[in-house]
Amino acid sequence: MGHERFHYRNLEEIKEKARELGVHIPFSQNTELLTKEVSFGNVTLKNRLGIAPLEGADGLADGSPSELTLRRYLRYARGGSGMIWIEAIALAPEARCGTKQMMLTKDNLDNFKAFTAAIREAGMQANGFAPYLVIQAHHSGRYSAPGGKAAPLIAYRHPVLDKGMDIDDSCIVTDDYLKKVEEEFAEFALLAKEAGFDAVDVKCCHGYLLTELTSAYERPGMYGGSFENRTRLLRNSVQAAKVHETKDFMVTVRIGIYDGLAWPYGFGVKEGGDSTPDMDEPIRLVRSLYEDYGVSMVNLTVGNPCVYKHMNRPYDMGAYIPDEHPLEGMARISACIGAVKKAVPEMFISASAPSYLRQYAGFYTAGAIEEGLLDQMLFGRMAYANPGFANQIAENGMIDPAKTCVACGSCETLIGGGKPTGCVVRDGEVYLPYFKELKK
Ligand SMILES: Cc1cc2nc3c(=O)[nH]c(=O)nc-3n(C[C@H](O)[C@H](O)[C@H](O)COP(=O)(O)O)c2cc1C
Numbered sequence: 427m428g429h430e431r432f433h434y435r436n437l438e439e440i441k442e443k444a445r446e447l448g449v450h451i452p453f454s455q456n457t458e459l460l461t462k463e464v465s466f467g468n469v470t471l472k473n474r475l476g477i478a479p480l481e482g483a484d485g486l487a488d489g490s491p492s493e494l495t496l497r498r499y500l501r502y503a504r505g506g507s508g509m510i511w512i513e514a515i516a517l518a519p520e521a522r523c524g525t526k527q528m529m530l531t532k533d534n535l536d537n538f539k540a541f542t543a544a545i546r547e548a549g550m551q552a553n554g555f556a557p558y559l560v561i562q563a564h565h566s567g568r569y570s571a572p573g574g575k576a577a578p579l580i581a582y583r584h585p586v587l588d589k590g591m592d593i594d595d596s597c598i599v600t601d602d603y604l605k606k607v608e609e610e611f612a613e614f615a616l617l618a619k620e621a622g623f624d625a626v627d628v629k630c631c632h633g634y635l636l637t638e639l640t641s642a643y644e645r646p647g648m649y650g651g652s653f654e655n656r657t658r659l660l661r662n663s664v665q666a667a668k669v670h671e672t673k674d675f676m677v678t679v680r681i682g683i684y685d686g687l688a689w690p691y692g693f694g695v696k697e698g699g700d701s702t703p704d705m706d707e708p709i710r711l712v713r714s715l716y717e718d719y720g721v722s723m724v725n726l727t728v729g730n731p732c733v734y735k736h737m738n739r740p741y742d743m744g745a746y747i748p749d750e751h752p753l754e755g756m757a758r759i760s761a762c763i764g765a766v767k768k769a770v771p772e773m774f775i776s777a778s779a780p781s782y783l784r785q786y787a788g789f790y791t792a793g794a795i796e797e798g799l800l801d802q803m804l805f806g807r808m809a810y811a812n813p814g815f816a817n818q819i820a821e822n823g824m825i826d827p828a829k830t831c832v833a834c835g836s837c838e839t840l841i842g843g844g845k846p847t848g849c850v851v852r853d854g855e856v857y858l859p860y861f862k863e864l865k866k
Contacts, residue, residue, distance in 0.1 A: 429751045431742045432833065437786055440753070449757035452793030453786070460792055461820040464508075464801065466774035467722030468673045469624075471802065472555050474795065475788075475816040476509035477502045478778045478804035479562045479627075479680070480837075481527065484846040489516065489529025490537035494846055494856075496544060502809060503545045504552035506817035510545065511680075511725065511776075511804055514564035514629065517607075517614040521635075523566040524844055525574050530561070530617050542622035553817070560625040560678060563614045563667075565607060567635030568593070569732060574844075579603075581638040582645045584691055587733060599635070601647045607635070608662045615667035619675045626675075628667055630660045631682030632738065633730035640693035640707075641685060656693075657711055664719050679715065680725040683708035684762050686737045687730075694728075694762070703758065705765040712766050716773045725776035725804065726763045735838065739806060740782040744835035745842075752782050752833070756790075764799030775800045781807040785827040788819045807831045811849040836861055 434440045437453055444451045460474045484494040491499075502510050516522040516529040530538055546556035568578045568587060578597045580588075611628055618626040630636035639659050642650040649658050660679065667677045684694035688701040696704040708726075715721040729737030735744055740752035740759075748755075759779050767775045777800040780787035791803040808815050811831035818826045829852060836850035836857075845860040 429747065432752075432782070432784065434786075437789055440783070440786060443751075444753050444757070447751055447753055449754050450761070451753060451756055451790060452760060452797045452799060453789045454792035454796050455789070457788040457792045457819050457823050459795060460788060460803075461816075466801070467676065469558065469676065469723070471558055472508035473506070473816060473820070474791070474802045475507050475819065476511060476776065476802060476804040477505075477507050477557075477809045477813075478806035479511045479513045480806055480809060480847070481513045481841055482847050483524065483526045483841055483844055485526050485528035487525060488534050489522075489527075489531055490534040491528060491541045495528070496541060497856075498848065499541070499545045500548045501813040503548040503557055505809075505813035505815065506553050506820060507557055507805075507809075508555075508816070509558040509560065509776075509802070509804070511560045511627065512562060512623070514562050517563045517565060517610045519572050520570060520577065520579065521565040522572045523569050524571050526844065526846075527564075527566075530614060530621065532617065535617055535621055538617075538621035546622075558625070559623045560627050561618045561621075561623040562627040562629050562680065563611055563618070564629050565635040567633070567638055568597075569634060579635060581635065581642045582650065584638070586687060586691055587633065587638075587730070601649055604639075604649050604659050607659065608666050611663035612666035612669055615670040615677065619670050619672075624675065625678050626667055627725065628660060628663045628677065628679050631680045631727050633682075633685070633732050636660050636663070637682045637685070637693065637730075640682070641687070641691055643690035653707060653710065657714075660711075661714070661719065664715065664721065668719065676722070678721060678723050678725065680727060681708065681711065682728060682730075683726050683766060684728040684737075684758075685730055686728070686734045703762050705762060705769070708762075709766050709769040712773055713770045716770055721773075723774040723776060725778070726766060726800075727778055728759055728762055739779055739833075741833040741835055742782075743833070744838060756782060760794055760799055764794070764797070767799055767801070771798070774802070776802045776804055778804040778806055780805060781831045782833045784830040784832070785825040787815075788824055807833065807837055807849075810837050810847070811852040839864060
């Protein structure tokens with residue numbers, strides 16, 4: 427079953443469609459609150475708008491950012507967002523998902539220092555402030571492909587995710603290996619601090635190694651089974667990274683709170699139940715990160731984009747068209763994130779996935795904040811297409827309809843094909859040639 431393409435001429439038409447589908451999408455009539463400063467812990471952000479982590483597949487062989495990487499981030503910095511959550515950066519050679527994924531090492535530290543300095547400078551020059559810079563520490567897990575060849579490192583044999591992959595029991599990582607990963611997060615945090623980032627993200631989302639462990643109900647040993655064991659790698663890695671925390675350098679986590687898979691193969695579902703979201707365990711995890719580990723901000727997301735893209739980022743066109751309408755997907759995302767925020771209101775919650783709503787994404791973000799579902803929104807595909815969305819909201823109250831993302835999936839095609847990734851539609855001079863190479 428397909429669904430109609432986005433054709434709404436105003437907010438009222440979107441609300442009408444949501445009513446027809448029987449789902450709730452929060453909307454505010456104005457976006458003023460998005461452009462005001464907001465604080466949590468030791469951090470003050472210039473506004474509540476940020477850039478979501480977005481891989482570019484344009485890093486150099488040694489893991490450093492390239493000229494094209496820098497171009498992307500300078501555009502983001504000039505666009506006026508208060509925060510840039512920098513993309514997945516591998517924490518070890520075997521954790522890399524390809525030869526063009528960035529990796530932070532002692533040897534390329536100076537290149538990352540120059541990178542953060544240039545991004546700050548661009549923000550200062552364009553807007554009079556430097557965006558808050560978070561770096562995402564990444565382990566590709568089952569999607570590891572160092573040297574460009576798949577070399578999966580999995581938490582357990584997964585009947586859904588193993589399909590179509592060349593996987594056997596030898597791909598299951600040992601507890602000793604996971605202990606080593608905890609130390610690597612600490613080393614990464616120290617390097618990230620030295621490189622000039624404001625925060626490090628112990629990434630635990632989207633089907634990669636840390637996320638997969640959250641559903642390792644049947645894995646034996648200290649990283650599987652109970653809630654404590656399934657979240658051990660995340661919690662220990664946070665603790666290890668926190669050794670390097672200061673008032674100017676923070677540890678945070680991007681958490682996948684729902685995988686879209688039934689128990690015992692997905693997180694954020696009921697024990698013994700189907701794939702209906704159940705936020706009990708995600709709430710427990712976020713509360714523990716706040717109370718026991720002193721984490722003051724987390725970034726919540728859903729879905730495994732390597733398998734169920736539509737759950738992570740509702741779209742119009744893509745590799746497959748799901749049964750559900752994109753507005754149903756939007757409603758699921760905000761309901762899951764909102765349930766966590768309501769249960770742990772002290773935690774500052776970054777959310778994402780507004781881009782399907784195009785120029786109306788700001789009204790959605792403001793509505794969700796007013797309803798107490800989240801505190802800040804990170805824009806993904808919109809940022810590739812229209813890095814100036816934050817300044818447009820500040821200046822005109824809404825995103826420029828002529829510049830908005832159209833949720834066409836071309837950025838997905840580029841990243842899936844290992845090509846430098848950006849917006850084929852709005853930044854075609856740079857990215858259309860790469861897209862054409864894939865279509866040959
Ligand atoms: C091409 C592409 C690359 C992405 N790379 C990352 C990444 O490196 N790390 C991450 O956590 N999420 C990544 N995401 C997910 C986005 O951060 C975001 O959650 C998602 O696109 C939904 O937001 P949107 O609706 O605003 O696009 C990526 C998404 C896309 C489309």
